Amino acid sequence: MDWQRLLVSYFVGFVLLNVLLGLMAYMTWFERRVLARMQHRVGPNRTGPFGLLQPIADGIKLLAKEDIVPANADRLVFLVAPLLSFALAPLGAAVIPFGETLHLFGLEIPLLVADINVAVLYVLALGSIGVYGIILGGYASGNRYSLLGALRSTAQVISYELVLGLSLVGVFILAGSLSLQDILREQQRALVIGPLTLPNWYILSQPLAFALFLIAAVAETNRAPFDLPEAETELVAGYFTEYSGFRFSFYFLAEYINMIVVSLLAATLFLGGIDGPFVDGVWWLALKALFFLFFYVWLRATLPRFRYDQLMGLAWKVLLPLALLNIGLTGLVRLWGIGAL
Amino acid sequence: MIDFSQPTPVILSEVRQLTPTRRELVLNMGPQHPSTHGVLRVRLTLEGETVIACDPVIGYLHRGVEKLGESHRYAQFVPWTDRTDYVAAPSNNLGYVLAVEKLCGIQAPERAQYWRMIMAELARLASHLVWLGTHALDIGALSVSLYTFRDRELILDIFEKFCGARLTTNMMEIGGFSREIPPDLPEMVREFCRYFPKAIRQYEDLLTENPIWLARTKGVGIIEPDVAINYGLTGACLRGSGVNYDVRKAMPYLLYDRVEFDVPLGTHGDVYDRYLVRIEEMRQSIRIIEQCLEQVPTDGPLMAYESQYVIPPHKNVMTTAEDMQRHFIWVIKGFSPPKGEVYHAVEHSKGELGYYIVSDGSPIPYRLRIRSPDFVNLQSLPYMAQGAMLADIVALIGTIDIVLGSVDR
Numbered sequence: 212m213d214w215q216r217l218l219v220s221y222f223v224g225f226v227l228l229n230v231l232l233g234l235m236a237y238m239t240w241f242e243r244r245v246l247a248r249m250q251h252r253v254g255p256n257r258t259g260p261f262g263l264l265q266p267i268a269d270g271i272k273l274l275a276k277e278d279i280v281p282a283n284a285d286r287l288v289f290l291v292a293p294l295l296s297f298a299l300a301p302l303g304a305a306v307i308p309f310g311e312t313l314h315l316f317g318l319e320i321p322l323l324v325a326d327i328n329v330a331v332l333y334v335l336a337l338g339s340i341g342v343y344g345i346i347l348g349g350y351a352s353g354n355r356y357s358l359l360g361a362l363r364s365t366a367q368v369i370s371y372e373l374v375l376g377l378s379l380v381g382v383f384i385l386a387g388s389l390s391l392q393d394i395l396r397e398q399q400r401a402l403v404i405g406p407l408t409l410p411n412w413y414i415l416s417q418p419l420a421f422a423l424f425l426i427a428a429v430a431e432t433n434r435a436p437f438d439l440p441e442a443e444t445e446l447v448a449g450y451f452t453e454y455s456g457f458r459f460s461f462y463f464l465a466e467y468i469n470m471i472v473v474s475l476l477a478a479t480l481f482l483g484g485i486d487g488p489f490v491d492g493v494w495w496l497a498l499k500a501l502f503f504l505f506f507y508v509w510l511r512a513t514l515p516r517f518r519y520d521q522l523m524g525l526a527w528k529v530l531l532p533l534a535l536l537n538i539g540l541t542g543l544v545r546l547w548g549i550g551a552l
Numbered sequence: 553m554i555d556f557s558q559p560t561p562v563i564l565s566e567v568r569q570l571t572p573t574r575r576e577l578v579l580n581m582g583p584q585h586p587s588t589h590g591v592l593r594v595r596l597t598l599e600g601e602t603v604i605a606c607d608p609v610i611g612y613l614h615r616g617v618e619k620l621g622e623s624h625r626y627a628q629f630v631p632w633t634d635r636t637d638y639v640a641a642p643s644n645n646l647g648y649v650l651a652v653e654k655l656c657g658i659q660a661p662e663r664a665q666y667w668r669m670i671m672a673e674l675a676r677l678a679s680h681l682v683w684l685g686t687h688a689l690d691i692g693a694l695s696v697s698l699y700t701f702r703d704r705e706l707i708l709d710i711f712e713k714f715c716g717a718r719l720t721t722n723m724m725e726i727g728g729f730s731r732e733i734p735p736d737l738p739e740m741v742r743e744f745c746r747y748f749p750k751a752i753r754q755y756e757d758l759l760t761e762n763p764i765w766l767a768r769t770k771g772v773g774i775i776e777p778d779v780a781i782n783y784g785l786t787g788a789c790l791r792g793s794g795v796n797y798d799v800r801k802a803m804p805y806l807l808y809d810r811v812e813f814d815v816p817l818g819t820h821g822d823v824y825d826r827y828l829v830r831i832e833e834m835r836q837s838i839r840i841i842e843q844c845l846e847q848v849p850t851d852g853p854l855m856a857y858e859s860q861y862v863i864p865p866h867k868n869v870m871t872t873a874e875d876m877q878r879h880f881i882w883v884i885k886g887f888s889p890p891k892g893e894v895y896h897a898v899e900h901s902k903g904e905l906g907y908y909i910v911s912d913g914s915p916i917p918y919r920l921r922i923r924s925p926d927f928v929n930l931q932s933l934p935y936m937a938q939g940a941m942l943a944d945i946v947a948l949i950g951t952i953d954i955v956l957g958s959v960d961r
Contacts, residue, residue: 251698445945514693516768518767
């Protein structure tokens with residue numbers, strides 16, 4: 212890799228990071244407004260037009276708050292853990308293609324930070340490391356609620372990581388690659404079944420995998436109805452009970468960035484990413500991701516929370532066998548080469 | 553006599569709680585906790601997420617309401633009843649004034665009795681709505697609480713129209729009501745009765761057949777009928793186990809024998825059955841209110857003014873000497889009911905609410921005891937929590953439907 216491409220890559224990454232942080236701030240606004248609408252409330256509407264300045268006000272407030280470290284906390288770990296969560300969250304977005312390669316000033320600018328050939332594996336690995344922030348934060352707080360939240364989180368992420376990974380194997384078998392660039396290219400082909408011409412989006416050929424991925428992704432990001440690590444009615448706030456000020460906001464940011472990254476990933480893997488009618492482009496990706504983000508909020512407004520043992524039962528007794536079944540079926544279809552798949 | 557020189561033995565449901573083994577964790581849930589419905593403290597011994605022992609600690613909201621009753625004149629205590637179970641204040645008012653009226657041997661006029669029933673049933677609805685909202689919120693269903701509080705506002709609007717207050721209503725008086733019913737109130741209540749069944753359907757759409765709700769509530773916190781009776785449970789906690797006991801049917805007071813309503817019963821005695829029982833109770837309350845509105849006379853006295861125990865009507869005070877003197881004495885000294893003991897129970901939204909009054913013939917009760925239903929019902933928490941998960945504890949606290957103001961008094 213020559214220095215010019217490296218520089219371009221850094222530049223794209225820098226822009227992406229900033230866009231992501233801005234989006235994250237407005238994700239909180241979006242969630243609060245949508246949730247309020249679903250609950251016959253108004254939501255934040257005082258700060259700026261439609262409350263659009265609310266995330267900024269919240270950010271300033273959180274930064275200005277005192278950063279409290281409990282007396283019996285493991286000080287170093289307590290201070291570092293939220294940074295770990297926060298630093299790892301946006302990295303997943305690095306492998307998501309945002310468009311075709313741009314040609315500007317004689318430069319080739321690929322609209323993604325890094326085209327890794329094991330992109331999906333890399334995202335899954337980041338999720339696994341990200342949970343360390345939660346475990347360490349919960350353990351270091353010296354609070355029993357935090358500890359229980361951290362324990363729940365560990366068990367949950369291990370179980371649902373497995374389902375998440377296995378649900379994607381079907382996609383890999385069809386695409387023949389782990390690179391998101393290749394998976395996207397496969398989906399941009401037209402799928403012709405008799406008189407019908409459909410986009411070759413994997414939601415059509417892998418509906419079961421899509422459903423499994425969606426459920427596992429909600430659990431992976433600790434959102435309702437799988438928000439057990441931070442179940443506020445049971446564990447007060449779970450692993451970040453003792454956090455305040457900007458360290459609290461790091462966990463908060465990490466959660467929302469994770470949601471956005473997972474939504475982008477789902478849109479890219481199953482809904483054809485930037486592929487769409489008329490002109491392909493980043494707007495299709497944004498629209499699809501927005502659908503997933505809305506889905507997250509919708510779930511939160513509607514569903515009660517699972518119990519710990521039910522969550523585990525769901526992962527190991529229902530989702531995992533289904534994921535294995537899906538892999539088997541997809542493998543057989545691929546082996547016999549049925550249809551256009 | 554208690555020998556205070558000796559240390560009193562500490563009796564806990566499980567002595568092990570104080571000395572957890574290495575595998576166990578003592579978790580102190582409350583008194584500041586999002587889902588202990590106020591200031592309940594539950595000391596949990598956990599092994600992993602499984603509850604080994606559960607010990608509710610109460611008293612954080614104790615204000616000595618019973619003792620206050622023994623130092624206030626009879627009519628002065630009515631506002632204090634608001635502050636025991638503050639989500640269903642009219643029901644508390646009702647229980648107390650009925651007990652005092654029983655002691656004095658007076659009865660409110662028919663019209664006042666009907667309005668008392670309407671207000672008590674509305675209070676039951678308001679209380680059940682708070683219960684449903686917080687119970688669902690504890691289990692994680694976020695939106696239901698907003699919907700129930702939205703509809704509770706309508707009930708509070710009716711209370712406000714009726715007596716001027718929304719939460720601590722101080723609505724009932726000994727002998728009836730001293731103020732006329734606002735003319736547009738019946739229509740307001742009718743309007744609410746037309747609207748409310750739709751709202752119940754909305755809650756049920758979100759919960760009754762929701763697989764996660766079923767998983768969280770079915771088979772959780774089972775109380776067998778004989779255990780429920782032994783614990784002295786009343787209200788939906790008892791009826792959820794299938795025991796048919798409703799004070800309105802068993803010992804009819806007011807004019808409950810003139811209206812038709814069913815007493816819903818559960819079959820399994822779990823959290824889900826108690827949920828269904830309370831939902832059905834809300835429908836029955838609407839039925840009762842509608843019948844009351846049909847039967848209530850449009851005019852007639854609201855206060856048993858003929859009795860010597862009742863404050864004289866205001867317009868007589870200004871015109872007749874006797875009434876002015878009686879009014880003066882009533883306000884300065886209070887009234888002295890006959891000597892005796894009396895217990896009167898009403899079917900409160902949480903169970904049997906009883907007031908036990910001992911009168912020595914003075915204007916102040918010699919002893920006033922409040923049998924609050926949630927205090928008794930809360931005893932069953934350790935029984936229900938046997939082998940439960942940590943997340944079940946919040947469901948169990950929710951299903952008992954406690955208000956700490958009433959538990960601690």
